[in-house]
Amino acid sequence: MIRLLIAIAARHLLARRRQSIVSLLGVVLGVSFFLSISAMMRGSELDIIRRLVDNAPHITIEDQYRNPSRQPVVERFPGAAVQLHHPVPQTEMRGIRGYPQILDFLRRTPGLQASAVLTEQALVTFAGKDRAVSLNGIVANEYTRVSTLQRYMVRGSLDDLAVNPNGIVVGDELARLMSFSLGNNLRVASTTGQVRTFKIVGLFHTGRSDVDARQAFVALKRVQSLLERPNRINTIVIKLADPNAARTEASRIEQRVGYKTVSWQERSEDLMSALAIRSVIMFAVVGAVLVVAAFGIYNVISTVVLEKQRDIAILRAMGFRARDIERMFLAQGVLIGAVGNVFGIGLGCAFMAGLARVHFRIPGSTDPNYLAIDWSPMQFLLAGGVAMLAAMTAAFLPARRAAKVEPVDVLRGGT
Template sequence: MMIQLQVALTHLTGRRRQTLVSLTGVVLGVAFFLAVSSLMAGSERDFIKRLVDNSPHVTVSDDYRRPRTQPAELRWAAGAVGISNVKPQTETRGIRGYREKLAFVESLPGLRAAPVLAGSAVLTFAGREQGVTLWGVVPKSLESVSTIKEKMIAGSLGALDANPNGIIIGQGLAKKFNLGLGRNLSVTAAGGGTRAMKVVGIFRTGNANYDESQTFTALKRAQVLFGRSNRVNRFLIQLDDAYAARALAQRIEAVIGYKAVSWVEASEDILSVLVVRNTIMYSVVSAILVVASFGIYNTLSTIVLEKTRDIAILKSMGFHARDVRLIFLFEGLIIGVIGSLFGLALGAGLMYALSQVQLKPPGVTDRVFLPIWWGAGQFALAAAFAMASCLLAAYLPARRAGRVHPVEILRGAA
């Protein structure tokens, strides 16, 4: 094994210019592969984070995936006459026995859940009216499943516990109505309940529509306003592993009966776009290493042609075809290893440089940095693809060298 390695090193050092060109191609290929793939992976994770972490991983609502079977159909399942267009009985909407169902959800490992009563309301202040979505929440529970605590620019979510008539509004609505902390406004719920409420907090998410239309109050106050005592109509669930949301949603729905929708199900069209985007990205950056591998192929093929007589002598001295093949595979491996190490170092430098780039999208007040993913998987993927390309480029010349017939070559040379 050491003899084959020594011969491989001799071949590479004997053609330094060609070896350096091949090595440079691998280094640049690995560096750009790593920089581009880490940028794309970072942007995908940043997008998923914005999409997922700012919204529940699983939402359980007071709806059913399939309409409930009517009593007549249950009583006469094989009846000759079917009943259609039956108007459901008027009832107070909400998740029945929500405390028991919430207790079951919270007993599952790796998640946090919060009960919410959501409905429509109209805010009135100084003669101006604004339709909003009003959420009745338990502050501590909501903080565990959302990032609203981080978005507060005045007051706090916990102020709802201290002030039962408190309300938290978005910055867009506060500017529109010229509201500040401590100001009173009138809230009229869709059911007709009206209450004077005090602004105890203001948040800013950067989503103009959300900041103008979303409000929060204490759960008990919302139950009184909407006339739904001891009812909620949503469970917001956040998981430690966001990608386990689909399976968990199916399990919860099977047990409690109410419709449970995971973020994966709600965003299937967006996720399919990300898959296509990643396929295109990896195809493009992989092409760089494929082009670099042609340089290795050209170098080793030239060595095989020039060293045909030397190969014949080695085989006449007792080297097997596999030994000769191993020499040239070692040459591809050496270029791959050295190129990968320097390429990873250069790629890390490019990643750091890209992470310092600041952008200011049109209409956005805050500057943002390019998202870079520093995961070990990206480095391993770049190195693995480089090694595979180098070995594949070395295989064909190695196979040709292994087929050299020493008798014919030496006889021709004589």
């Protein structure tokens, strides 16, 4: 019976070949546009998240508290008749106190790597040229486990900082701007007025000009001495085996250590919200293409139902049930949707391959960028599923109308 219904459905579509081809083309174009745009948007979203996750710490512990501490006078005399206005906190050396104990606690957590960093602004001087940079004091063998910087090294290595305590690693863009190279000496002046000379032992290239021209890395002990902050750091960077657990883990760590602890999701919350809104807009736009194609299917099947009233009545008189008639016209929508899916996915793959070859440059990047395309099976299932749903929905109403045809009325010439 099913084969018979499909055969009759195919004959009906072939009887109106031109209209059926137009509807089929609508599905093909709808599926291909849906697939290519969805894969491009999802690919760019995954690429942004990957850059956030890979090129930045999953969790950062900062040398401040989420809520500022209350002054002792307020704690001691709440609601007192005499109040002290504008109290000035005692001047103290900033930094995370007792950071070795915090690091020991963090490293006992499975699936977690942590490294101490002391970051401050500094001025580098070479051959009469001055540039402001962000000077990062690190422990090289620890920092390589929580950072992807080693992956971007083009000359030298981060491990050279351990071999040469007076070494410095900088970006190749800074080297280009200041006309120095590997092995030259740089004078570095801190905000405390201290000046030290460091030998360039490594160059890195991330492709982001703000990093390559403004970041420098030195051994932690040297930066502590340069900034006159012995045994102090101001940041602990953490890498997790499961980046998606960063928010939960950050909350647990903050409760334990007290210092403000920020996950990558919290740090990029506005961006994640923008990506979610962009996805909704994208699916609404590409879904509209399939809705237009669905109207074409609805028009073809509705026309067939009107033209085949007598044939439907004869089939009912021969013993076909109303449910069989409904299935027959639903099969027309399924046929158009299935064939449209096959050709639409093929055309969509061609679009995706073409988009993947497009390259461009964006502000702040020194390397060409390519459109990220998501080739995961979910994209193909989503495009095919939405197309089939649109085709079956478009065929449903005409199929219901066909199932309600009364054979006696039609055969007697009734309306």
